[in-house]
Amino acid sequence: MTHLLDNIIWHALSGTQRRYSVGTDRARRYSPGFSPIAGFIDPSQPDFNALRSYCEPGEHFYCDGWSGPAPPSWQIEAETTMFRMVWEGALPADDDFPQAIPLESEHALQALELATLTRPGPFGPRTIELGDYFGIFDNGHLVAMAGERMAAQTLREVSGVCTHPDYQGRGWARRLMLKLIRRQLQRGETPFLHVMSENHGAHRLYQRMGFRDYKESVVRVVAPD
Structure with a gap:
């Protein structure tokens, strides 16, 4: 299970809970109305372009596992650390x-x-x-x-x-x-x-x-x- 915990959001959204999510083979999010969380097949290099068409104006998403500047046309609103x-x-x-x-x-x-x-x-x-x-x-x-x-x-x-x-x-x-x-x-x-x-x-x-x-x-x- 180690590899699943390393990128648990993606494995949930693309696997067991796929029916509760929308997105592509590189980026997914819980469907609107569920928890505003997004996951990526490679969280160290998240493909936000693949996620963009599944986002509505005013939505905010939690994601983890990456650092660096915000991607084009996105903004980082908060940052902290968490324990899994x-x-x-x-x-x-x-x-x-x-x-x-x-x-x-x-x-x-x-x-x-x-x-x-x-x-x-x-x-x-x-x-x-x-x-x-x-x-x-x-x-x-x-x-x-x-x-x-x-x-x-x-x-x-x-x-x-x-x-x-x-x-x-x-x-x-x-x-x-x-x-x-x-x-x-x-x-x-x-x-x-x-x-x-x-x-x-x-x-x-x-x-x-x-x-x-x-x-x-x-x-x-x-x-x-």
Whole structure:
């Protein structure tokens, strides 16, 4: 699986999740409405010309694995680094977490609102269609969630982990993650995730849970001029 993790975005968009993406044999993106992420067959030399016709004005895309100046007719709006982490822990103990309920299409707006507030990573109104998502509700309001985004063969990403600021400190995000990880391992999948390098608290938590650093890479937000 090593080569898949080296360019996981491309392997997800061109392989297992191809039906959720658009693009060419050199550059692809999640279809509009899903997470605004783009991948390239060669991330060190991304072919933005191949992606351009699949972009709408005002769209912004996350991509990783390349550095240097912006390509012609594109601009770099943000740049940082992130860790890609892969699970090496044991099967989590059984914890059904009965308060957590599966998120369905009727919860999409609430999921987007929570993600917009807490900023767990690129998220769109259809992102919860990419895998299993579970949430915690209080008086009908979604206050915590976690789910699955990228998939490439047996690799499965844990993503969208977030808790409303008024409900933090209760361990809900961790329990939601463990629920997903247990289900993934039981399906024969290998969990992985992404965390921004400056998010030291989350990084340490994921290490204690059983994830290890696979690589640290540049991540950028880009947009067509």
